[in-house]
Amino acid sequence: MAFLNENYLKLQAGYLFPEIARRVREFSEQNPDAAKRLIRCGIGDVTEPLPRAAIDAMKAAAEELGRRESFHGYGPEQGYEFLRSKIAQFDYRDRGVDISDDEIFLSDGSKCDCGHILDILGEQNKIAITDPVYPVYVDTNVMAGHTGPVRADGSYEGILYLPCTVENNFVPEPPREHADVIYLCFPNNPTGAVASRAQLASWIEYAREHNALLLFDAAYEGYISDSAIPHSIFEINGARECAIEFRSFSKTGGFTGVRCGFTVLPKSLLAQTESGKKSPLHFDRALHGQRADLAGGSDQRGFGSTWRHKCALYLGGNAIR
Secondary structure, eight states: OOOOOGGGGGGSSSSSHHHHHHHHHHHHHHHHHHHOOOOOOOOOOOOSSSOHHHHHHHHHHHHTSSSTTEEEEEEETOOOHHHHHHHHIIIGGGGGGGOOOEEEEEEEEEHHHHGGGGGGTTOOOOOEEEEEEEHHHHHHHTTTOSSSSBBTTBBBTTEEEOOOOTTTTTTOOOOOOSSSEEEEEESOOOOOOOOOHHHHHHHHHHEEEHHEEEEOOOOOOOGGOOTTTTTSGSSTTTTGGGGEEEEESSHHHTTTOOOOEEEOOOTTTEEOOTTOOOOOOOOOOOOHHHHHHHGGSSSSTTTTHHHHHHHHHHHHHHHOO
């Protein structure tokens, strides 16, 4: 008989968002009138169809696969170069951020990347997570065996929790304790708080002092309208030596159903083995979603500048209504 990964038994319930959906569905069935006024605070799904440019690009990509002269099979595991280069140029280098094409890794979404990144990190790491927090950060570490048992209040032994409170404007300061891996998300899910350059710089300083790794979730960067607020952790000096960034097309392109995002992993980022040997974390990662992402490049003002901006404004407006 196969053995079970007993870490799963530590989880107190199913994934948060399906549980919220189940309760909402039961409430709506029992209270149909009240359901019409219900404000849904569960998973941040989209309400509008995909932009026309994305639809046309996906159709064209499918047609390519239907012709012998343009058919192709497996794509490159890092992602297609046509999209990696556009992301590196328009989302980073045009903003003065030094990111090369081969430091962009395409995936099926930033949520998946937030969990999969643990596959290349050791189980010895002390994990620090902001509180409240996007549940994926906690659940994936529990399942990977990086925590102790659950406490009575629902928190887990072995995780260093960083309280986000009114007093700190929902942006915690670096802790006095040591942590090896720290999850940060700005603009934050679920609080909506943003971190200033000075606040992010303090985290970079902490990470460099402690040889720690920052996992920076920038899925909501499209909502930033204040030019003083960084869109990327890599806008801060020193981040290339201590940070990985996750990005999503769900907020800028309505891609929750398409599943396409990317991770930025600098070649200068190092980790260590048990013996102390340092090694780079950088590694060399389907067509339809990536081709749809590129579609915005047909806009003369840049890489999807029009419809990406409109999607972010629309979804951001829904988020505060």
